[in-house]
Amino acid sequence: MKTPESVLKKQATQKKLADAAAAAAAAAEKKAAEDAKKFVANAEKYDAEYAKAQREAIDNRRKAKVDGGFFVPAQPKVALVIRIRGTIGVSPKAKKVMQLFRLRQLHNASFVRLNEATIRMLRLIEPYVTYGYPTRETIQKLIWKRGFGKINKQRIPIGDNKVIGEGLGSVGIECAADLINELYTVGPNFKAANNFLWPFKLSNPSGGFSSKTKLLHFLEGGEAGARGEEINKLVKKMI
Known part of the structure; x- marks a missing residue:
């Protein structure tokens, strides 16, 4: 028995929608993984910058003390x-x-x-x-x-x-x-x-x-x- 054309069209449409949904889900999963790596890298970069600034402040304070002067930190923003x-x-x-x-x-x-x-x-x-x-x-x-x-x-x-x-x-x-x-x-x-x-x-x-x-x-x-x-x-x- 031949499958009605309307049924075939419906099946094709459903397959197309399923394929599109699967592709979107895969793309979203890939983006989420890439974003996670990017966000971790950003956090590590900021941590390094903050640690560097802290070390520089300590070094400047010690240097000023050795030179007999005063270290004036930057004004809070x-x-x-x-x-x-x-x-x-x-x-x-x-x-x-x-x-x-x-x-x-x-x-x-x-x-x-x-x-x-x-x-x-x-x-x-x-x-x-x-x-x-x-x-x-x-x-x-x-x-x-x-x-x-x-x-x-x-x-x-x-x-x-x-x-x-x-x-x-x-x-x-x-x-x-x-x-x-x-x-x-x-x-x-x-x-x-x-x-x-x-x-x-x-x-x-x-x-x-x-x-x-x-x-x-x-x-x-x-x-x-x-x-x-x-x-x-x-x-x-x-x-």
């Missing part, structure tokens, strides 16, 4: 800002600055590129925030543990590199290592990388903030204002 007080009593100017820094809620945190203008703004909101200079390790922990990316205006958890590639691939940031390096070094695409990240939602630190110390500057034994590299210890308590 990025700050991590954490909101530690609510909305009661916030001045309109301070409220506007915190909106610009995307610190709309208590315990929100975001990265800020440091320049003359942003430093002035940080001083204006010092009673309501604390800020300092994050290490590379701190940035990494924030992204992996509390990181959410903005994809089509939706808040998507950064569970793997695909989310980063989808949001920032157009500017050459394809994996977590690229994103961390861009933020830490304040690279040319810092603004895009920072805007891709939703403000981090941190927890109340273990032991909490005292209502009295919240009102005092960090240098006076309180919690508010600039705390330099001590911000990294606080982040560990809030992640």
Whole structure:
């Protein structure tokens, strides 16, 4: 019995679709393997650059000591800002600055590129925030543990590199290592990388903030204002 032509056409179509799906799956698997190698290589490259910079800083400090001088390290380029007080009593100017820094809620945190203008703004909101200079390790922990990316205006958890590639691939940031390096070094695409990240939602630190110390500057034994590299210890308590 001869197979109807309609059945033959259907079988041909199904085979064509199956072949296309198999080819697409193979191509995707190949790309995933290539990307994995590329991302590992990128991470190793950034690690080597970071280790080199650390060694150079140590060598320069030792040389300055031997020569009887002082070694002045490069000024930090990025700050991590954490909101530690609510909305009661916030001045309109301070409220506007915190909106610009995307610190709309208590315990929100975001990265800020440091320049003359942003430093002035940080001083204006010092009673309501604390800020300092994050290490590379701190940035990494924030992204992996509390990181959410903005994809089509939706808040998507950064569970793997695909989310980063989808949001920032157009500017050459394809994996977590690229994103961390861009933020830490304040690279040319810092603004895009920072805007891709939703403000981090941190927890109340273990032991909490005292209502009295919240009102005092960090240098006076309180919690508010600039705390330099001590911000990294606080982040560990809030992640």
